[in-house]
Amino acid sequence: MAIISKYVALKNYIPTGLPKETDFEIKSKEISINKEKNILVSNSWISVDPYMRARMTERKNYKPPFKIGEEMEGYAIGKVEISNDKSFNVGDLVFSNHGMRDNFVCNADKLKKLKAIDMPIQSYLGPLGMTGHTAYIGLFKHGELKAGQTVLVSSAGGSVGSTVCQIAKNLGCKVIASTGSDEKVDWLKNELKVDYAFNYKKVENLVLHLKEICPDGFDLYFDNVGGDFLESAIFQMKNFGRIVVCGRISQMNVTIPGSGIKNMAHVLVKRLTIKGFLIFDHENEREPFETDMLKWLSEGKVKFKETVYSGIEEAPKSFIDLLKGKNIGKMLVKI
Numbered sequence: 120m121a122i123i124s125k126y127v128a129l130k131n132y133i134p135t136g137l138p139k140e141t142d143f144e145i146k147s148k149e150i151s152i153n154k155e156k157n158i159l160v161s162n163s164w165i166s167v168d169p170y171m172r173a174r175m176t177e178r179k180n181y182k183p184p185f186k187i188g189e190e191m192e193g194y195a196i197g198k199v200e201i202s203n204d205k206s207f208n209v210g211d212l213v214f215s216n217h218g219m220r221d222n223f224v225c226n227a228d229k230l231k232k233l234k235a236i237d238m239p240i241q242s243y244l245g246p247l248g249m250t251g252h253t254a255y256i257g258l259f260k261h262g263e264l265k266a267g268q269t270v271l272v273s274s275a276g277g278s279v280g281s282t283v284c285q286i287a288k289n290l291g292c293k294v295i296a297s298t299g300s301d302e303k304v305d306w307l308k309n310e311l312k313v314d315y316a317f318n319y320k321k322v323e324n325l326v327l328h329l330k331e332i333c334p335d336g337f338d339l340y341f342d343n344v345g346g347d348f349l350e351s352a353i354f355q356m357k358n359f360g361r362i363v364v365c366g367r368i369s370q371m372n373v374t375i376p377g378s379g380i381k382n383m384a385h386v387l388v389k390r391l392t393i394k395g396f397l398i399f400d401h402e403n404e405r406e407p408f409e410t411d412m413l414k415w416l417s418e419g420k421v422k423f424k425e426t427v428y429s430g431i432e433e434a435p436k437s438f439i440d441l442l443k444g445k446n447i448g449k450m451l452v453k454i
Contacts, residue, residue, distance in 0.1 A: 122159065124150045126190040126220035127434045133175045137442060142175075143435035146188075156224040157203035165218040166194040166244040167437045167450040169368050181397055193218030196233070196243055207232065214243055221431050221454050238416060245423050245449040246282055246412055253365060253398040254282035255408045261396045262339050262363040269293045269333060271352055274343035274368060275316065276303030278423075278449040283341045284313050285421045295332055297348070299444045306447060310422060325351040336360070344368050353385050364395040368442070424448030 195218035199211040204227045213230040217223045258264040270287045274280040275296035296316040307316035336357040345367030415421040426446035428437040441450045
């Protein structure tokens with residue numbers, strides 16, 4: 120049986136600058152069940168994530184570049200429509216890395232069956248997925264977060280940042296949140312109950328602002344943006360503080376490389392630890408994350424917000440708007 124699959128493909132590599140919708144194209148191709156690819160899945164939800172930007176250049180990176188003209192990849196949740204494999208039944212909900220398309224065929228080892236949960240199934244792309252796992256691993260394994268510490272979070276209105284804020288609050292930490300719009304500030308303060316939130320775009324001198332907010336300094340900085348914000352945070356870290364580098368969204372689309380960190384003397388004198396990490400190195404470390412996150416979600420101690428675009432045709436726009444910071448919480452495409 121032949122099926123038409125509609126998908127997003129990259130038309131050309133984008134070494135610098137913000138991608139444009141014309142850098143992508145929506146294509147179609149015929150797919151069919153065979154002995155090797157014996158399961159048909161229709162996607163319901165597609166995750167849109169900043170790490171995809173790194174795969175749009177030919178430069179060596181932690182994941183290979185997308186192939187020009189072929190299906191882009193990304194995390195997705197779908198439903199099994201046809202199965203010739205006894206380990207999956209029609210109607211099973213599954214997780215895969217076959218996003219950026221409306222349906223696909225594969226074999227069983229490319230799918231993970233999802234358990235039924237008492238919350239929206241797309242939670243497996245948000246707090247129960249890479250988003251929540253990244254926040255959890257970054258805070259506990261690399262940030263060594265302790266109860267009652269003072270935590271600074273950049274890009275706090277995004278999916279990872281907002282989860283970081285809530286996990287830290289659950290441990291009784293003082294949380295200072297930076298974001299890029301007044302709407303996100305309101306959400307962080309009124310819904311997520313951070314101790315202080317601010318719109319960094321309205322701050323004239325970030326170093327002085329951080330000192331005014333928290334004169335005693337920060338125990339932990341969860342860095343999602345890099346650049347000048349990272350340098351400013353270093354000035355206000357406590358002795359033996361820890362900086363967890365999760366992302367560099369402020370530098371992903373620059374056309375001229377920025378200068379390096381100019382205050383390394385503070386790193387030395389304060390004996391700071393700066394550590395980068397990739398969640399892809401921790402894919403087999405799901406416990407105790409899943410147990411803790413399910414508990415927090417059921418108790419209302421972790422809330423999540425979604426920005427949803429509809430249809431595979433909207434996927435390129437959703438990605439560009441993610442890089443522009445137009446999302447609140449998790450960016451998703453609903454098929």
